[in-house]
Amino acid sequence: MTDEQWGALQTTICKTVGDNNYQTWIKPLRFCGLEGGVARFDAPTNFFGNYVSQNFGDLLISQIASVNPGVRRLTFKVGDAANSVATPPAPKPEPAAAAQPARDELPGAPLDSRFTFDSFVVGKPNELAHAAAKRVAEGGPVTFNPLFLYGGVGLGKTHLMHAIAWELRARNPGLVVLYLSAEQFMYRFVQALRERRMMDFKEMFRSVDVLMVDDVQFIAGKDSTQEEFFHTFNALVDQNKQIIISADRAPDEIKDLENRIRSRLQSGLVVDLHPTDYELRLGILQTKAEMYRAHYPGLQIDDGVLEFLAQRISTNVRVLEGALTRLFAFASLVGKPINMDLVHDSLADVLRASERKISIDEIQRKVADHYNIRLSDIVGPKRVRTFARPRQVAMYLCKQLTSRSLPEIGRRFGGRDHTTVMHGVRRIEELRQQDGQIDEDVEMLRRALEA
Numbered sequence: 225m226t227d228e229q230w231g232a233l234q235t236t237i238c239k240t241v242g243d244n245n246y247q248t249w250i251k252p253l254r255f256c257g258l259e260g261g262v263a264r265f266d267a268p269t270n271f272f273g274n275y276v277s278q279n280f281g282d283l284l285i286s287q288i289a290s291v292n293p294g295v296r297r298l299t300f301k302v303g304d305a306a307n308s309v310a311t312p313p314a315p316k317p318e319p320a321a322a323a324q325p326a327r328d329e330l331p332g333a334p335l336d337s338r339f340t341f342d343s344f345v346v347g348k349p350n351e352l353a354h355a356a357a358k359r360v361a362e363g364g365p366v367t368f369n370p371l372f373l374y375g376g377v378g379l380g381k382t383h384l385m386h387a388i389a390w391e392l393r394a395r396n397p398g399l400v401v402l403y404l405s406a407e408q409f410m411y412r413f414v415q416a417l418r419e420r421r422m423m424d425f426k427e428m429f430r431s432v433d434v435l436m437v438d439d440v441q442f443i444a445g446k447d448s449t450q451e452e453f454f455h456t457f458n459a460l461v462d463q464n465k466q467i468i469i470s471a472d473r474a475p476d477e478i479k480d481l482e483n484r485i486r487s488r489l490q491s492g493l494v495v496d497l498h499p500t501d502y503e504l505r506l507g508i509l510q511t512k513a514e515m516y517r518a519h520y521p522g523l524q525i526d527d528g529v530l531e532f533l534a535q536r537i538s539t540n541v542r543v544l545e546g547a548l549t550r551l552f553a554f555a556s557l558v559g560k561p562i563n564m565d566l567v568h569d570s571l572a573d574v575l576r577a578s579e580r581k582i583s584i585d586e587i588q589r590k591v592a593d594h595y596n597i598r599l600s601d602i603v604g605p606k607r608v609r610t611f612a613r614p615r616q617v618a619m620y621l622c623k624q625l626t627s628r629s630l631p632e633i634g635r636r637f638g639g640r641d642h643t644t645v646m647h648g649v650r651r652i653e654e655l656r657q658q659d660g661q662i663d664e665d666v667e668m669l670r671r672a673l674e675a
């Protein structure tokens with residue numbers, strides 16, 4: 225086949241595959257020669273060659289066979305044009321430029337530039353998820369497919385997915401990484417159905433190297449979307465392409481999800497992001513406060529403020545970040561340092577909302593369990609040390625972890641006076657300094673209550 229014949233065939237191929245596909249996938253190919261039934265092409269990247277072979281291979285063979293009936297196979301090599309003897313080398317399309325249109329046309333969501341591994345704070349609750357994400361981001365051989373990340377609201381699933389995408393792209397700019405929400409997947413699917421462009425839809429999703437679908441629980445109960453998702457998923461796994469999925473719960477807890485999808489989702493590595501603990505929250509607050517300081521130079525944060533927020537605000541990191549943003553904004557508006565007064569003035573609603581989390585009742589039960597006494601002994605009148613000390617610990621925790629007033633706490637401890645509560649709280653504060661065992665008990669209980 226001559227270059228002219230290949231040129232003429234391209235016109236026909238363009239009509240068959242459509243201008244978009246032609247410009248993206250066929251035009252950048254360079255015909256390098258035909259020997260022994262094998263048509264050789266130069267492709268900008270390996271991925272590119274694989275894609276063309278899988279999606280347009282049959283079409284190319286049948287077209288080439290119309291001028292060279294002996295053709296049976298195609299090969300795509302990167303840089304093959306330079307080795308060609310059949311045709312003189314011609315300017316080769318830039319790999320990046322050729323791969324780019326495909327990525328631009330992909331229906332993904334934009335990546336948030338703040339969500340990188342550098343800005344992700346690692347602690348006990350998320351260390352496994354972080355390690356798994358890091359491994360996938362290295363882009364080595366696919367070892368677990370899919371990586372399934374799950375966890376409650378605002379615990380960093382999206383952050384980790386974006387971080388993977390950034391890192392993969394940085395390591396290999398030619399890689400086609402597609403990130404989108406399950407809702408966007410459904411939207412694209414419905415749109416393709418409506419516009420009768422299902423082939424394009426399928427090709428598009430099957431052309432990626434890495435597919436990331438956020439909040440997959442969204443497709444539960446949506447039968448045809450699930451069906452299409454299942455096929456996309458299988459096609460990519462068969463090609464050994466990495467898939468990363470997130471959801472707000474484990475695969476077996478997502479209701480109305482087809483069993484075959486559930487088991488597919490479970491077939492890789494399932495890792496959860498646990499609710500944040502005090503240390504992680506404090507770490508996140510310190511990191512973010514450091515970043516804010518760069519924007520608000522000169523703003524001071526009093527000692528104890530971040531610790532207080534880490535202790536009092538819920539496990540959701542988004543709420544934590546919102547609180548910090550508000551503090552910095554208020555402080556810069558009124559030109560004051562960030563101190564406890566400002567915290568109470570500007571975050572009253574956030575503190576009120578989060579205090580609902582831990583109740584006096586819960587604290588009393590946990591403390592009674594811990595010291596192996598009955599709940600009635602915690603709230604009862606007996607003053608023996610075996611009951612009095614746990615009672616004081618419980619009062620102390622109520623003061624620390626709820627925003628109930630001293631009289632109210634007293635009432636909930638068998639109608640005691642607020643001065644008794646105050647005395648109990650002070651006693652535990654002292655003992656925490658002097659007695660390592662008490663300090664450890666209190667710390668353990670606090671963690672258990674906040675978990």
Ligand SMILES: Nc1ncnc2c1ncn2[C@@H]1O[C@H](COP(=O)(O)OP(=O)(O)OP(=O)(O)O)[C@@H](O)[C@H]1O
Binds near residue numbers: 343
């Ligand atoms: N470990 C962390 N270190 C730093 N920032 C974090 C961490 N975890 C969460 N965040 C931040 O908290 C916010 C919420 O995180 P993200 O959007 O990733 O949560 P999500 O788990 O995807 O929540 P949703 O289920 O609501 O989609 C983001 O701004 C993110 O940067």
